[in-house]
Amino acid sequence: DAGVTQSPTHLIKTRGQQVTLRCSPKSGHDTVSWYQQALGQGPQFIFQYYEEEERQRGNFPDRFSGHQFPNYSSELNVNALLLGDSALYLCASRPDRNYNEQFFGPGTRLTVL
Template sequence: DAGVTQSPTHLIKTRGQQVTLRCSPKSGHDTVSWYQQALGQGPQFIFQYYEEEERQRGNFPDRFSGHQFPNYSSELNVNALLLGDSALYLCASSLTGSNEKLFFGSGTQLSVL
């Protein structure tokens, strides 16, 4: 049983560009959350998707947007990249209504030059 898978694993972009990160949740999970982890910091909640809709959002600008597909996979899009967007982006999946823990993917390391 595959866990949470993310792609790509590494990405290098330049300021002003746009990026799309992808996540496939663990089998049986219906909810996907995205986190940004800057170097030496704890993960920061970006948003969560359930039933193809954004259910909750953290303190991130509108440049950060997402999508969830009918198969529960998800994308994170970041427009007009800034140097400060360089971070590890983590996807976590869960089953809504369950007391089960969150499962995290290995992350996408984004570097903005």
């Protein structure tokens, strides 16, 4: 079992650009969440996807959007990048029926110049 995988590992963009990050959940997991971890801080919840729909959203602007595919994989899209979007973006997956079995991927390090 490969666990939660994310791509790419690192990404460098410039202000105003758009970015797409990808996540494949752990086998058997149908729920995917995205978190933003700024340097020196704890991860902050962006949103969660289940059955291809956004189920809950944290305090992030509409520039942050997502998608979940029928195979449960997910994308995080960020438009009009700002310097403050530079962070480690973490994907987490779990079975919907089990709130307490959440596994994290290694993350994508996004740098906005």
